[in-house]
Amino acid sequence: MALLLTPGQWGDAPQMIEVLDRIRVPRPLGGRPRTRPDHVSGDKAYSSRRNRSYLRRRDIRHTIPEPKDQRANRRRRGSAGGRPTGFDRDHYRRRNEVERTINRLKNSRAVATRYDKRAYVFHGTVTAAAIRLWLRQ
Numbered sequence: 001m002a003l004l005l006t007p008g009q010w011g012d013a014p015q016m017i018e019v020l021d022r023i024r025v026p027r028p029l030g031g032r033p034r035t036r037p038d039h040v041s042g043d044k045a046y047s048s049r050r051n052r053s054y055l056r057r058r059d060i061r062h063t064i065p066e067p068k069d070q071r072a073n074r075r076r077r078g079s080a081g082g083r084p085t086g087f088d089r090d091h092y093r094r095r096n097e098v099e100r101t102i103n104r105l106k107n108s109r110a111v112a113t114r115y116d117k118r119a120y121v122f123h124g125t126v127t128a129a130a131i132r133l134w135l136r137q
Contacts, residue, residue, distance in 0.1 A: 001025065001037070003126060005119050013045045017054050036060055041095045052085070063091040105129050 002022035004015055025034040040055060040062040047064045055062045066074075066085045074081035106112040108129040116122040 003123060003130075005123050005126075011045070013042075013048060013051065016042070016046055016051050020054075020058075020060075039063070039091065041091055041098075043095065047085075063088050063095075065092065101133070104133055108132075 002019050002024075004019045004022065006015055020037070020040070021035075023035055023037060027033060036058055037060060040060055042051075042062070042064045044065050044067045047066055047070060052062070052064070064085070065087055071084075074084070105126065108125075110116070110125050111129050114122055116125055
């Protein structure tokens with residue numbers, strides 16, 4: 001759906017909004033492409049106030065567990081802390097599909113070791129590996 005290359009020392013969670021903004025799924029009968037996924041799943045690292053407010057604002061359902069420290073802080077604040085986040089265990093169990101897909105991408109030696117010096121060339125390499133995976137299924 002969307003790919004974003006960042007330096008290795010950058011975290012994944014701060015890039016979530018930019019990745020979601022890049023999603024463009026064309027409609028089969030024409031018209032505006034879809035830009036909003038039905039559901040987003042993530043691990044505890046994605047549980048920031050910024051990410052959650054973005055998902056709420058765009059009306060995107062999400063399954064992101066709340067870390068213990070955030071949960072304790074919310075409870076400590078009482079009614080000003082807001083409601084608990086909704087969490088669907090069945091949806092969260094499917095999150096490993098993403099991890100397995102990334103591992104399959106890394107089966108391609110060029111993706112795993114990044115021989116390419118330029119980011120746009122590596123982006124093409126990852127895209128070609130993703131297309132190869134998609135065609136195999």
